Amino acid sequence: MKSKIKVGIVEDQLLFREGIKAILINWDIFEIVFESADGFSVIDKLEKLTDLPDILMVDLSLPPLDKKEYSGLHLTIALAEKFPEIKVLILSVHNDENFMAELIKNGAHGYLVKDCNPLEVYQAIVAIAEKGSYINSRVLKAIQDSMAKKAKPGKKLLTYISPREEEVLKLTCQQFTADEIAEKLFISVKTVNGHRNNLLLKTGSRNVTGLVTFAIRNNIVQL
Amino acid sequence: MKSKIKVGIVEDQLLFREGIKAILINWDIFEIVFESADGFSVIDKLEKLTDLPDILMVDLSLPPLDKKEYSGLHLTIALAEKFPEIKVLILSVHNDENFMAELIKNGAHGYLVKDCNPLEVYQAIVAIAEKGSYINSRVLKAIQDSMAKKAKPGKKLLTYISPREEEVLKLTCQQFTADEIAEKLFISVKTVNGHRNNLLLKTGSRNVTGLVTFAIRNNIVQL
DNA sequence: ACACAAACAGGTATTTATACCTATGCTTTG
DNA sequence: CAAAGCATAGGTATAAATACCTGTTTGTGT
Numbered sequence: 391m392k393s394k395i396k397v398g399i400v401e402d403q404l405l406f407r408e409g410i411k412a413i414l415i416n417w418d419i420f421e422i423v424f425e426s427a428d429g430f431s432v433i434d435k436l437e438k439l440t441d442l443p444d445i446l447m448v449d450l451s452l453p454p455l456d457k458k459e460y461s462g463l464h465l466t467i468a469l470a471e472k473f474p475e476i477k478v479l480i481l482s483v484h485n486d487e488n489f490m491a492e493l494i495k496n497g498a499h500g501y502l503v504k505d506c507n508p509l510e511v512y513q514a515i516v517a518i519a520e521k522g523s524y525i526n527s528r529v530l531k532a533i534q535d536s537m538a539k540k541a542k543p544g545k546k547l548l549t550y551i552s553p554r555e556e557e558v559l560k561l562t563c564q565q566f567t568a569d570e571i572a573e574k575l576f577i578s579v580k581t582v583n584g585h586r587n588n589l590l591l592k593t594g595s596r597n598v599t600g601l602v603t604f605a606i607r608n609n610i611v612q613l
Numbered sequence: 614m615k616s617k618i619k620v621g622i623v624e625d626q627l628l629f630r631e632g633i634k635a636i637l638i639n640w641d642i643f644e645i646v647f648e649s650a651d652g653f654s655v656i657d658k659l660e661k662l663t664d665l666p667d668i669l670m671v672d673l674s675l676p677p678l679d680k681k682e683y684s685g686l687h688l689t690i691a692l693a694e695k696f697p698e699i700k701v702l703i704l705s706v707h708n709d710e711n712f713m714a715e716l717i718k719n720g721a722h723g724y725l726v727k728d729c730n731p732l733e734v735y736q737a738i739v740a741i742a743e744k745g746s747y748i749n750s751r752v753l754k755a756i757q758d759s760m761a762k763k764a765k766p767g768k769k770l771l772t773y774i775s776p777r778e779e780e781v782l783k784l785t786c787q788q789f790t791a792d793e794i795a796e797k798l799f800i801s802v803k804t805v806n807g808h809r810n811n812l813l814l815k816t817g818s819r820n821v822t823g824l825v826t827f828a829i830r831n832n833i834v835q836l
Numbered sequence: 837a838c839a840c841a842a843a844c845a846g847g848t849a850t851t852t853a854t855a856c857c858t859a860t861g862c863t864t865t866g
Numbered sequence: 867c868a869a870a871g872c873a874t875a876g877g878t879a880t881a882a883a884t885a886c887c888t889g890t891t892t893g894t895g896t
Contacts, residue, residue: 403706403728409632483626483836505626552872563826565819567852580875587854588872596788597853597882602825603786607836613829775842790882804844810884811842820852820883 395519398424398443400432400465401481402451406504410447413508420515429465433472443476445518450482450493451609462609463493470497477518490529500524551592556610558585563602563611618742621647621666623655623688624704629727633670636731643738652688656695666699668741673705673716674832685832686716693720700741713752723747774815779833781808786825786834 397420401407407425414420424443426432436442446469450462466478477499490501499518502511510526517524551559561571568586572579590596593604605611620643624630630648637643647666649655659665669692673685689701700722713724722741725734733749740747774782784794791809795802813819816827828834 404730405636405727405734406629406632408636408731409629412635412638413628413631415635504628507627508631511628554873563822565823567820569852577873578875580877581873583853584874587856590854597790598820598822599786599825600788602822603829603836606826606829613826777843792882800843801845803846806883807844807846810886813884 394419394421395445395515396421396423396441396443397515398422398426398446398476400426400429400446400462401449402427403449406449410511413511414515416508417512429462432465433468436473436476442473445477445479445499445515447479447481447515448498450480463496466493466498467496477522479514479518479524494525494529501526501529503528551589551610555585555589555592558582559589559601559605560611562586562598563605617642617644618668618738619644619646619664619666620738621645621649621669621699623649623652623669623685624672625650626672629672633734636734637738639731640735652685655688656691659696659699665696668700668702668722668738670702670704670738671721673703674835686719689716689721690719700745702737702741702747717748717752724749724752726751774812774833778808778812778815781805782812782824782828783834785809785821786828 397414399407399410399422401410404427407427411422411425414422423441424436424439424446426435429448432446448462448465448469462480462482466480469476469478474497478497479500479502480493480498481502481504483504493501500514500523502514502524514524557575558571561574566574568579568582572582575582586598586601589601593601595601595604602611606613620637622630622633622645624633627650630650634645634648637645646664647659647662647669649658652671655669671685671688671692685703685705689703692699692701697720701720702723702725703716703721704725704727706727716724723737723746725737725747737747780798781794784797789797791802791805795805798805809821809824812824816824818824818827825834829836
């Protein structure tokens with residue numbers, strides 16, 4: 391008999407975490423060796439662990455602790471660096487195509503939307519354990535689309551939001567005008583508008599309302 | 614021995630639904646007699662059911678089917694009318710105080726935030742079954758605050774968004790300008806701006822970004 | 837029948853946001 | 867070193883949103 395697949399779960403919503411555990415228990419090939427309610431402490435906790443998980447299921451929309459940035463994407467990047475042997479399976483409520491590709495590019499081995507069924511969870515984990523990755527057709531398409539965008543030389547591709555742009559975006563979502571943001575960041579209004587224009591381009595939005603939904607979707611701001 | 618508490622679950626995310634079921638199974642006083650992935654069909658399904666649930670757990674953020682409006686709030690109102698004997702326990706990811714009060718006012722018997730722990734789920738269901746309601750301190754405070762707002766005579770209270778305002782709000786969130794909304798709704802731009810002004814007042818927002826977050830928070834639009 | 841709120845429409849004025857440009861100093865990366 | 871992206875700042879225009887008003891019609895509830 392093969393040894394069990396060691397699974398870790400990083401998910402802030404306790405109810406959901408318990409739910410996943412309860413589902414995984416149905417198959418006795420899984421063993422839950424690690425749990426965390428936030429992304430912030432995961433690396434530290436893993437370093438103290440002797441029995442590392444083979445696969446870590448990570449919620450994309452982890453809440454930020456204090457002012458620290460620690461979304462599922464940040465954690466994925468950190469894991470790829472410090473624990474490359476651990477495979478990352480992303481769990482997300484959203485269905486953002488750009489973000490799927492972004493995550494896979496940054497070291498995630500699979501992407502599951504939270505409205506999938508338990509069987510798909512099973513399949514995803516087994517596929518990652520055996521073949522190293524689980525890419526369903528939807529995610530595959532997202533990656534291809536993302537590639538296609540980059541292939542086009544003319545169109546400025548979304549290299550994703552720069553730190554400064556993210557600051558402007560956050561303040562914009564908090565109902566601050568460009569003038570107020572300029573004051574807060576000690577920069578010119580022109581610069582703020584420049585950042586906003588770049589944001590509109592990068593996110594493909596027409597106006598600030600698009601920026602707000604983008605920010606919420608991608609967990610740049612929390613509700 | 615007392616008879617089991619019959620529980621129904623209305624939740625679109627299968628994984629979460631399975632999770633809740635898995636948790637409830639831990640206590641043998643619960644019996645799951647009903648399940649639905651959408652709010653739209655719940656009333657119909659219940660009418661065909663002989664063994665009605667005592668308590669229905671309803672996800673607040675149910676996705677709308679087609680153009681039909683069927684959020685947790687709509688379902689709660691419909692249930693209160695057609696099946697007043699079924700107690701409604703709301704499950705929500707958000708923590709919006711106004712919405713809590715609104716739901717309780719419209720017939721919900723309890724409100725649980727999704728990041729609560731399994732024990733609280735147990736307590737909530739048992740409390741509703743035995744005492745008819747489960748109001749924790751946070752929800753209680755929300756109701757009190759909501760009451761307090763209404764007590765103030767001067768301040769225009771949020772009588773909540775009128776249907777037309779909601780239409781304008783939705784289109785605004787979809788990045789349409791006032792002109793475009795006017796065209797779509799066959800009304801004057803002036804009227805659209807009037808609705809927008811009212812929305813700003815009612816929601817206490819400074820600009821459209823505030824409207825978008827309000828709409829998302831209150832599930833008027835989905836992500 | 838009256839009060840009230842919603843939906844509608846209009847006006848004026850100001851403030852913000854957006855669309856296009858250019859341009860420079862500074863990193864990072866190939 | 868060259869190329870690229872970032873952050874900065876500026877200009878010129880127009881489009882859009884917001885802050886104030888006034889008013890009519892219609893339907894609903896008391």
